[in-house]
Amino acid sequence: MSPEDIERIYSNNYADFIISYGGNPSNLEKYENSSINIINFYLAVVHLPADFLTEDVISKVGYSVLPSLFGFTNPDSIETSGIQRIRNIPEFNLRGKGVLLGFVDSGIDYTNPIFQNADKTTRIDRIWDQTIISDQTPEGVVYGTEYTKEQINEALKSENPFSVVPTRDEIGHGTIVAGIAAGNEVPDNDFYGVATESQLVVVKLKPAKPNIKQFFRIPEDKICYQENDLIFGIQYLLDYSTSVSKPIVICISVDTAQYAHDGRGTTSNWLSIKAVTPGIGIVIPVGNEGNAKGHYLGLIEQASSYNEVELKVGSDESGFSMEIWGNTPNLFSVDITSPSGEYIPRFTLRLNTTKKIDFVFEPTTIFVDSSLIESQSGEQLMLLRFTMPSQGIWKFRVYSKGIYPISFNIWLPMSEFISKDTFFLKPDPFTTLLSLACARNPLTVTAYNSDDESLYINAGKGFTRVDIVKPDIASPGVNIVSPTLTHGFRAVSGTSAAAAHTAGVAAMFFEWGIVKRNYPEMSTQDLKIFMIRGARRKAGLSYPNKEWGYGILDIYNTFRSIRGEE
Incomplete structure (x- = not known):
C-alpha cells in the first residue's frame, strides 16, 4: 500500500x-x-x-458493513479449578509448554518480570502494536508495528527498554488478562498464573476512530475498538500460530452489546468456523452486563395489543443508541412519547430506510434506521440513535403483526458506553451476554466467587436470543490477584479474569492433547466437551443453566474421567 x-x-x-x-x-x-x-x-x-458515513448510511449499505465498537469486559483460583491437584500427578504436570497464548487487547507490559524466563529473557514471542506507524509491519499486514522476541530481549537489557521497543499498555487491561492466564508464579504476593510455560503473542488494538464513535453516539472519551481491527488482530494470531506450527489459545476480552445476540454476526460467524479447527482454542467472557438493566424482553400476545417499554434517561446523557430486534417473520412498528409528553405517532419503516425525528419541546433528535431483513441474522432491526436525549422517562409502544404471541428484544450499549442512570425500568436480566459470547462454537465463560461459590454479581446471563446454551462453563473471577502496570499486584473481579483463567487451563489441555500427542486433533469444540464433562455441578440447580452454563471448571475432575476413575 x-x-x-x-x-x-x-x-x-x-x-x-x-x-x-x-x-x-x-x-x-x-x-x-x-x-x-x-x-x-x-x-x-x-x-x-x-x-x-452519513446518518442514513445503514439504509444504503446495511448494518453489518459498519464495524461494531468493542469495549473491555473488565475484569485461590489455581486450587479451586483443580489445577494444583492435577499437577501433583507427574503425567499431568501441565503448564502450557509448547502452546501459544494469544491476546487481542490493550497491549502488554513486556517489562513485567512475570512475563520473563528465569534468565530474564522474555516469554513473549511477538507483539503487534497497531497504534505505532512504521515500516516494520507484520507479514501480510499493512499497518502497525511488529516486535519480535529478539527485539524485546534487546530492550530488556537496556536501561530504557521503551527507547528500544516503545509499545506500552497504558490502560492495563491486556496486562491483567495475560498475567492471569500465563504469568509466572509469585507466591509472596499470592499470585499464580496458570499456563506458566506457554509463550505469548500479543496484539495491541488501535483506538476506534471518532467518526464511527460519533455515528453510534459513544462519547469521545470512552475507550473502544473497531471490529475490523479486532478481526485483523485475531487473524494475525492465527497466522503466527501456523507459521511456527504450534497450537494457540486466544483469549478475547473485548466485546460489544451491538448486534442480534444470536451468534450470527460477522465476527461471531467467523470465530465459530475457526473454533472447530484443530489446534485453535477460542475463549470469550460473557461480559459484565447482568445487572446493568440494559436488556428488555417484550411480548405482544394479540393483534389488538402492544408492549410499552419505559426507558429512564439520566441527566448527563449526551447521546446513545438502542437496538430493537424483532423475530422473523413478524413486522414491527413503534410510537414514541418523550418525557415532556410530546408524542410521535406510530411509524413503520419499509425495507432499508432512515427516519429523522425532531421534537418541538425537546432538544432531542432521533435517527431511526430500519432493516426489515438484516443481512447476518435475517431478523428485523430498528436502530435508534439519540442526540441530546432529554432527561426522564421515555416511552416506546412496540406493535407487531404476524404469528402471535410475538417477542422482541431491545439492547442498550454496554454499560461503560452509557450513563449508569440510563436504563430500562423493567429490564430482563437474561440474554445479557455480550455479542461475541453468543457465538456458537467458541468457549464462553462466566465468573464466580471461589470463596463461597456464588455467581459474580455483574456476570451476563444466558441463553442467547435463539436459545443456544451459553455460558459454557464458570471459572473463578472474583478478587483474582493480578499484575499492575507498576509491577505490583491487586485484586480484580470480572468475567475477563474468568476467561483469562480458563484460557490458561485450555493451554494445559492443548499441551496434554496436542503437544504430548494424547489428542492431537483437539479444537475449541473438544475443549468444551472435556471441560463440561469434568465440571462440578451444584445440587438443586438444573443444567445447562442460564447463569452457570454446565457447571464449575474443574480440570482435576476432567482428567480423572480421562483416566477412567469414578
Whole structure:
C-alpha cells in the first residue's frame, strides 16, 4: 500500500467498512477508487472518505458493513479449578509448554518480570502494536508495528527498554488478562498464573476512530475498538500460530452489546468456523452486563395489543443508541412519547430506510434506521440513535403483526458506553451476554466467587436470543490477584479474569492433547466437551443453566474421567 493508503487506516477523514467478499476479488471492484485492505479469505476492509458515513448510511449499505465498537469486559483460583491437584500427578504436570497464548487487547507490559524466563529473557514471542506507524509491519499486514522476541530481549537489557521497543499498555487491561492466564508464579504476593510455560503473542488494538464513535453516539472519551481491527488482530494470531506450527489459545476480552445476540454476526460467524479447527482454542467472557438493566424482553400476545417499554434517561446523557430486534417473520412498528409528553405517532419503516425525528419541546433528535431483513441474522432491526436525549422517562409502544404471541428484544450499549442512570425500568436480566459470547462454537465463560461459590454479581446471563446454551462453563473471577502496570499486584473481579483463567487451563489441555500427542486433533469444540464433562455441578440447580452454563471448571475432575476413575 502507498503512504496515502496507510494514512487512511488511521485518519478520521476516512471511515472503515467491513466487506464480506468471500475470496472473490470481483466483489471488491466497485470500491476501486478507495483503499482496500484484505483481512483473510472471507473479509476485507474498505476505507472511504468520512463524508460517506452519513446518518442514513445503514439504509444504503446495511448494518453489518459498519464495524461494531468493542469495549473491555473488565475484569485461590489455581486450587479451586483443580489445577494444583492435577499437577501433583507427574503425567499431568501441565503448564502450557509448547502452546501459544494469544491476546487481542490493550497491549502488554513486556517489562513485567512475570512475563520473563528465569534468565530474564522474555516469554513473549511477538507483539503487534497497531497504534505505532512504521515500516516494520507484520507479514501480510499493512499497518502497525511488529516486535519480535529478539527485539524485546534487546530492550530488556537496556536501561530504557521503551527507547528500544516503545509499545506500552497504558490502560492495563491486556496486562491483567495475560498475567492471569500465563504469568509466572509469585507466591509472596499470592499470585499464580496458570499456563506458566506457554509463550505469548500479543496484539495491541488501535483506538476506534471518532467518526464511527460519533455515528453510534459513544462519547469521545470512552475507550473502544473497531471490529475490523479486532478481526485483523485475531487473524494475525492465527497466522503466527501456523507459521511456527504450534497450537494457540486466544483469549478475547473485548466485546460489544451491538448486534442480534444470536451468534450470527460477522465476527461471531467467523470465530465459530475457526473454533472447530484443530489446534485453535477460542475463549470469550460473557461480559459484565447482568445487572446493568440494559436488556428488555417484550411480548405482544394479540393483534389488538402492544408492549410499552419505559426507558429512564439520566441527566448527563449526551447521546446513545438502542437496538430493537424483532423475530422473523413478524413486522414491527413503534410510537414514541418523550418525557415532556410530546408524542410521535406510530411509524413503520419499509425495507432499508432512515427516519429523522425532531421534537418541538425537546432538544432531542432521533435517527431511526430500519432493516426489515438484516443481512447476518435475517431478523428485523430498528436502530435508534439519540442526540441530546432529554432527561426522564421515555416511552416506546412496540406493535407487531404476524404469528402471535410475538417477542422482541431491545439492547442498550454496554454499560461503560452509557450513563449508569440510563436504563430500562423493567429490564430482563437474561440474554445479557455480550455479542461475541453468543457465538456458537467458541468457549464462553462466566465468573464466580471461589470463596463461597456464588455467581459474580455483574456476570451476563444466558441463553442467547435463539436459545443456544451459553455460558459454557464458570471459572473463578472474583478478587483474582493480578499484575499492575507498576509491577505490583491487586485484586480484580470480572468475567475477563474468568476467561483469562480458563484460557490458561485450555493451554494445559492443548499441551496434554496436542503437544504430548494424547489428542492431537483437539479444537475449541473438544475443549468444551472435556471441560463440561469434568465440571462440578451444584445440587438443586438444573443444567445447562442460564447463569452457570454446565457447571464449575474443574480440570482435576476432567482428567480423572480421562483416566477412567469414578
